[in-house]
Amino acid sequence: MSEWWTYRPSDFLLFSPRVYERLIEAHNAALWPFQPVGVLLGLILLVAVWRGRDGEARLALAGLGVIAAWVGWSFLGQRYAAINWAAGYAEVGFAVEAVALVAAGVVLRAPLATSNALRRATAILLIAVAVVAYPLLSSLGDRSLASAETFAFMPEPTAIATLGALATLRRRLALALGLVPLAWCLYAGMTLWTLGDAVAAAPLGAAALFLATLALGGRSRQVSGERLRSR
Template sequence: MADWLSYTLSDFLLFSARTYYRLFELYNRAIWPAQLLALLLGLILLWRLQRTGPQQGSVVMVILAAGWLWTAWAYLLEYYDTINWAARYLATAFVVEALLLIWTGLVRNRILFLPYGDWISRTGMGLVLFALAVQPLIGPLVGRDWWQAEIFGVAPDPTVLATLGVLLTVDKRPPWGLMIIPLIWCALSGATLWTMGSPDAWVVPMAALGVLGLAIYRVSSARGQDRQTEAR
């Protein structure tokens, strides 16, 4: 037991920061110009979030699911798996999340987004905008090459954060079943970046903690309102 306690996270890391970001560069060069299509889909997602109607949930969830599926195959299996043996299991989780999104939004079609319904929903919209427009700039701002930028729909972190932002705009109670895998990924990604000494390691886990806190607050507030209604 004492031997295990002597290990740190860096002892389990199979690659260096240089290798990790060089992999992103190779990946981005290989899939270009898929990033442009992904950003276009992100804009469609934003537009559709603001237009309530019978197809709102279907369009939004299918776009998110497409990003999760693409990332599972094109990045996690084809590239990340070459430096991290756990990538295949992470890819499986991404596929599961994509299927859950499709089931909820397309098959059941019982989800409604109100991006400006309250301040929590507006915060969710802000997180979506952050994932689409700001997160790709973080890498270059901290000194990495532009080819190492992480783009919504084709890279894990912005795709996950955009998903969490969208789920915060869901009317009434947050869909916990859809939030589990994104939150777990945020914890793993943050731990990986922190171990590599990346200056932006705090971004994803802090955003996830914020989302979790807001979701819990929304549930507790809804329960309080229910109690007040029953008391009347």
């Protein structure tokens, strides 16, 4: 029996890169031609964050909740769970995230607008990456165009866009609502990295940028408050 330290991350994978790619291709084929609708919804989310109006922002949060529930059920539960047992737990996580986002947008009526320039820039960047860049990145290299991953249909771009929207909330609320998309970005990024897929840098980078922005954004507001009190 081999010693535990001789194992590599790839030894724990339950599927090959080709199996994963074919799974995405089958998912895309079954839902075509609705993927452009996902891109349109992502652009609407981007505009809502850019405009910073509370009414639109709350609707965007609730919409993200519906999308999270759909992605969790349609891909994680119905397809990914067939080759990865952990996807079943992720489906539950996405369902919890869906309820939390709808509650934040409709019940708590949490404002998405912010005057913090760093927060807004991060939000716009992450959403743009998720909606526009991620489908292109995920179809580069050895992958086919049929395996492109789009917002509102695949978990990685959906999680990245969600982090973008949450980046403009109050820090504690953003962290609470960001636990599931953060966890998924880390898990998916490590899985893609183990598969040798360069697109792993996108979810991992998104998670790091989200956390760094909340830390720096919160610190800048604290410093500004201290300066005002000292005057």
